Amino acid sequence: QSVTQLDSHVSVSEGTPVLLRCNYSSSYSPSLFWYVQHPNKGLQLLLKYTSAATLVKGINGFEAEFKKSETSFHLTKPSAHMSDAAEYFCVVSVRGNTGFQKLVFGTGTRLLVSP
Amino acid sequence: SQTIHQWPATLVQPVGSPLSLECTVEGTSNPNLYWYRQAAGRGLQLLFYSVGIGQISSEVPQNLSASRPQDRQFILSSKKLLLSDSGFYLCAWSVQGGPQHFGDGTRLSIL
Numbered sequence: 001q002s003v004t005q006l007d008s009h010v011s012v013s014e015g016t017p018v019l020l021r022c023n024y025s026s027s028y029s030p031s032l033f034w035y036v037q038h039p040n041k042g043l044q045l046l047l048k049y050t051s052a053a054t055l056v057k058g059i060n061g062f063e064a065e066f067k068k069s070e071t072s073f074h075l076t077k078p079s080a081h082m083s084d085a086a087e088y089f090c091v092v093s094v095r096g097n098t099g100f101q102k103l104v105f106g107t108g109t110r111l112l113v114s115p
Numbered sequence: 116s117q118t119i120h121q122w123p124a125t126l127v128q129p130v131g132s133p134l135s136l137e138c139t140v141e142g143t144s145n146p147n148l149y150w151y152r153q154a155a156g157r158g159l160q161l162l163f164y165s166v167g168i169g170q171i172s173s174e175v176p177q178n179l180s181a182s183r184p185q186d187r188q189f190i191l192s193s194k195k196l197l198l199s200d201s202g203f204y205l206c207a208w209s210v211q212g213g214p215q216h217f218g219d220g221t222r223l224s225i226l
Contacts, residue, residue, distance in 0.1 A: 033214060042121075042205055042217035043159075089158060100147075100166065102174075103215060105158035 001026045001094040003073075005106035013114050018062075018077040020109045022090030025071065031093035032073045033103070034064055038086045046088075049073065060084070085113045117142035121206050121218035129226050134179075134193040136221050138206030141187065146208040148189040149215060150181055153203040165189060201225045 006021040024030055031050045035043040047058025054066045064075045073090060090106040118141045128134060140146050147166050151159040161174045163181035171181050178197050182190045189206060203222050207215040 035217075040203075040220070040222065042219045043207075045214050045216065048214050100164065100172070102161060102164065103159075107158045 001030060001092050002104055003032075003090045003092045003106040005088075005090050005109050007109050008107070009110045009112065011112040011114065012080045014082055015079050018075070018080045018084065018111065020075040020088050020090075020111065022073045022075065022106060023071050024073055024090075024092050026092060026094075031101075032064075032066065033091040033093070034058065034062070034073075034075050035089045035091060036086050037089065037108075043089065046075070080111075080113050082113050082115065085111055087111075117208070117216065119206060119208055119216060119218040121204075121221055123221060124219065125222045125224075127224045127226060128196055130198055131195050134191070134196050134200070134223070136191040136204055136206075136223075138189040138191075138218060139187055140189075140208045143187070143208070143210060145186060146210055148183060149207040149209075150189065150191050151205040151207065153205060153220075155202070159205065163191070196225050198225050 002025045004023045029051050033048045034046040036046050037043045046062050047056045049056045049066045057063045062077045064073055066073050087108045087110050089108050091103050093101050094104050121138050149164045150162045152162055153159050163173055165171050165183045168183055179193050203220050205220045206218045209215040
């Protein structure tokens with residue numbers, strides 16, 4: 001199981017839509033997450049998908065859609081705010097050899113928001 | 116509500132010195148606990164996780180060790196730091212079936 005974040009950097013203007021792309025690879029129905037990290041801070045959970053509704057709504061106006069046919073879990077927001085500038089991580093939960101669930105992180109996408 | 120505390124927030128240590136980073140969780144019992152390292156410009160790498168007191172699993176061979184002396188306390192240690200140990204260290208907790216919640220991290224610089 002793994003995730004691939006397709007863009008290392010995304011630049012948008014304030015008030016325009018945000019799209020951060022993530023593809024996953026999993027041999028079973030995955031649990032997927034998006035986390036956000038502001039500079040020198042820990043990670044904050046934005047939203048999670050656990051095989052319920054395919055459109056997941058998170059905090060701060062973000063949402064993500066699970067598309068099994070495309071193996072994607074892209075993060076979107078209709079209108080960017082300056083405070084959205086941060087690093088975003090797409091994450092998949094995997095089951096290790098001991099049965100313990102662990103997280104595997106993508107390499108991150110840095111979102112830049114200009115006035 | 117649950118909270119997680121990490122300290123110190125920043126640390127500058129000479130090569131060869133010992134290390135002790137501490138993480139405590141409040142407001143929950145018997146959490147799973149994790150230590151991650153984040154190198155500059157990279158994602159997170161899981162170093163250790165613990166499902167209970169005294170139970171530590173190591174994910175990667177390295178110069179570091181972890182201990183869990185109490186239910187909600189997780190300590191990351193080293194006897195002799197290397198330059199390559201520099202990075203941003205994050206502690207996290209979860210309960211069975213739930214997402215992981217992260218502390219604010221410790222930035223460790225080795226000189």
